[in-house]
Amino acid sequence: MNAPTSPLPPRVGVGLKPQHYVPALEAVSASTPLSGGCPVWFEVHPQNYFGAGGPPHRWLSAFATKVPLSFHSVGLSLGSADGVNFQELEALAALCESHAPAMVSDHLSWSGSGSNRYPDLLPVPYTREALDHFAAQVDRVQDRLGRTILIENPSRYLAFAEDEMTEAEFLHALCARAGCGLLLDINNIEVSASNLGLDAEAMVDAIDPAPVGEVHLAGHASEDHAHGPLLIDDHGSPVSDATWRLFERFVQRAGARPTLIEWDTDVPAFDVLLAEAAKADAIMQATATVPEPTHALA
Numbered sequence: 668m669n670a671p672t673s674p675l676p677p678r679v680g681v682g683l684k685p686q687h688y689v690p691a692l693e694a695v696s697a698s699t700p701l702s703g704g705c706p707v708w709f710e711v712h713p714q715n716y717f718g719a720g721g722p723p724h725r726w727l728s729a730f731a732t733k734v735p736l737s738f739h740s741v742g743l744s745l746g747s748a749d750g751v752n753f754q755e756l757e758a759l760a761a762l763c764e765s766h767a768p769a770m771v772s773d774h775l776s777w778s779g780s781g782s783n784r785y786p787d788l789l790p791v792p793y794t795r796e797a798l799d800h801f802a803a804q805v806d807r808v809q810d811r812l813g814r815t816i817l818i819e820n821p822s823r824y825l826a827f828a829e830d831e832m833t834e835a836e837f838l839h840a841l842c843a844r845a846g847c848g849l850l851l852d853i854n855n856i857e858v859s860a861s862n863l864g865l866d867a868e869a870m871v872d873a874i875d876p877a878p879v880g881e882v883h884l885a886g887h888a889s890e891d892h893a894h895g896p897l898l899i900d901d902h903g904s905p906v907s908d909a910t911w912r913l914f915e916r917f918v919q920r921a922g923a924r925p926t927l928i929e930w931d932t933d934v935p936a937f938d939v940l941l942a943e944a945a946k947a948d949a950i951m952q953a954t955a956t957v958p959e960p961t962h963a964l965a
């Protein structure tokens with residue numbers, strides 16, 4: 668498989684939220700860098716910047732001159748049976764041209780069919796037919812953007828009886844077929860493993876680090892049900908202890924990678940994000956035993 672790859676620095680980043688524009692820009696503009704945990708890159712959902720101009724674009728441009736950006740799309744709907752959403756793809760291409768992000772990613776999921784669009788990242792069956800289709804859609808996106816993208820492993824709440832391979836086998840085959848990279852969300856592995864009765868450590872160990880260009884860490888909610896807890900991937904709380912342990916396990920094997928603290932609901936004060944980021948940075952600096960990647964995705 669390809670060499671380790673990412674044009675993002677192998678340090679910590681945070682999701683950029685409008686309520687944090689001022690303290691975040693002050694932090695990355697400080698003449699004396701803040702202590703560990705100060706993000707050295709930011710991730711945004713490009714769909715929040717598809718409007719024409721105005722303050723959101725001015726803020727995004729201000730950050731783009733200071734730090735690398737990662738565009739984490741939630742709207743390409745790559746797994747839809749009728750193919751990628753071309754309206755979203757054209758808007759994403761225009762934003763990439765205007766703000767030159769270091770990285771672009773989307774999800775192993777689908778969000779609509781025909782004129783029906785859903786605000787969810789719905790699961791894809793792990794079959795050879797779905798792999799053929801998904802790889803072809805990734806090809807179309809990469810051709811249009813003129814760059815390699817990352818695909819994120821999903822949080823799952825069900826599995827398909829028709830599955831023909833494991834999630835890791837599907838993702839590795841996708842990377843090999845389409846030449847894309849992998850965005851490894853370790854919270855999503857904890858959520859999927861708990862909900863589907865799988866072994867989270869085995870799922871992490873099954874991931875080939877070579878194509879992993881970015882890592883996500885986030886919190887989740889838990890609902891009590893008669894058959895046991897249901898974990899919900901809501902990005903609304905601190906990273907769980909189990910996810911931190913899985914992250915440490917991955918970093919011990921893979922080395923430091925660009926790692927994002929993802930917090931999208933009940934967004935806390937910026938200092939709270941910095942504390943989570945400092946924890947991720949400390950784990951990478953204390954645990955990483957593998958040399959940092961030196962090659963960039965094409």
Ligand SMILES: [Fe+2]
Binds near residue numbers: 819852883885929
């Ligand atoms: Fe994620």
